[in-house]
Amino acid sequence: MSEEMQRNSRHTITINKINEEAKVALKTRVISAIVGLAIIIPAVILGDWLFLAEMIAVVGIASYEIVHCAKKKYSIWLYIFSCLAMFSLTFWPMFRNLIAYGAIGDGHAYFYFDSLYISFLILVLSMFALFYIIMWDENFTVRDASFILTTGLLSALGFQCLVFIRFYPAYLMGVTDGYYNTNNTFTSMLLIIYFLIAVFSTDIGAYFTGMLFGKKKINPRISPKKTWAGFFGGLIISTVLSATFGIVLAACGYPILPIQNGISIFDLNHWYNIVILSAVIPPFATLGDFVFSAMKRYFGIKDFGKIMPGHGGVLDRTDSIIFAALVMGLFIIIVEAATFGVINPLL
Numbered sequence: 001m002s003e004e005m006q007r008n009s010r011h012t013i014t015i016n017k018i019n020e021e022a023k024v025a026l027k028t029r030v031i032s033a034i035v036g037l038a039i040i041i042p043a044v045i046l047g048d049w050l051f052l053a054e055m056i057a058v059v060g061i062a063s064y065e066i067v068h069c070a071k072k073k074y075s076i077w078l079y080i081f082s083c084l085a086m087f088s089l090t091f092w093p094m095f096r097n098l099i100a101y102g103a104i105g106d107g108h109a110y111f112y113f114d115s116l117y118i119s120f121l122i123l124v125l126s127m128f129a130l131f132y133i134i135m136w137d138e139n140f141t142v143r144d145a146s147f148i149l150t151t152g153l154l155s156a157l158g159f160q161c162l163v164f165i166r167f168y169p170a171y172l173m174g175v176t177d178g179y180y181n182t183n184n185t186f187t188s189m190l191l192i193i194y195f196l197i198a199v200f201s202t203d204i205g206a207y208f209t210g211m212l213f214g215k216k217k218i219n220p221r222i223s224p225k226k227t228w229a230g231f232f233g234g235l236i237i238s239t240v241l242s243a244t245f246g247i248v249l250a251a252c253g254y255p256i257l258p259i260q261n262g263i264s265i266f267d268l269n270h271w272y273n274i275v276i277l278s279a280v281i282p283p284f285a286t287l288g289d290f291v292f293s294a295m296k297r298y299f300g301i302k303d304f305g306k307i308m309p310g311h312g313g314v315l316d317r318t319d320s321i322i323f324a325a326l327v328m329g330l331f332i333i334i335v336e337a338a339t340f341g342v343i344n345p346l347l
Helices: 003-010 020-046 046-069 076-091 091-101 120-136 142-173 182-213 228-251 268-299 314-341
Strands: 215-221 223-227
Touching: 020 046, 020 142, 020 182, 046 076, 046 142, 076 091, 076 120, 076 142, 076 182, 091 142, 120 142, 142 182, 142 314, 182 223, 182 228, 182 268, 182 314, 215 223, 223 228, 223 268, 228 268, 268 314
Parallel strands: none
Antiparallel strands: none
């Protein structure tokens, strides 16, 4: 082979060959994903109590997976406590307003999800309870308490942001009896549709570009299959798709977040907010994937659960969603505070 041909071969992009095992795994993942979407899509579209009910199930399963991943025989009370703590932290905006106002406004679940809230009382009680459990459960160590507290808090806050992303547009619209008409339902679900496009296209884009073109690994110690080609492929595909989705809707008069005081932080005049958010979500979604993968490597488990064949458990499917939802929720609160002049937006 001549020297020129050798130089050209070094710069040629080769496509990886997909083996039979990968094809079978891909088929399983696709079928499982279709079933999952059939369950999720109606809740995403209709929102309100249906979405809240599915989120309650997600939080309950996730709390079990967090405690169970250490593969130790813990007291049943630890599972119950962890579940109650995660419920309280995730749905604190609703509990907070129920305490303040006494009832859910006009029978709608979204009525009180006006911002993001953290209960200092629940955090302190959770820490005290976990450390007390160390004293009378010999299988429960300081390491276990720290892991459950940190991971439970992270997951609960991420799930709270996800509920906020679905309910906040409806709250801003101020709709009550007319919520389930075509226009209101369409308008209220645009924000979470945008979010899901950003997260899922990151995952799907990274999976296929990594499978086809991936060579150099990002961090084999934590995630042996993730490559730089997959990372940048997911980043570019997600940013382009989600930004296009948000800008096109804004141009059509349907910004992904409803208009307040004549403007929206995601209207056409604020197109740069859409682009910035679209570019920020993919790296944090990938970070979430790596963080939860590191947890699995530490405990020596392949998946957190088996509820979704080919995908694992709830935490295996929501790891990137948790981090991305946290970033998007904070982005909305902070940018709205800067736009509308609100002081201390997270209090």
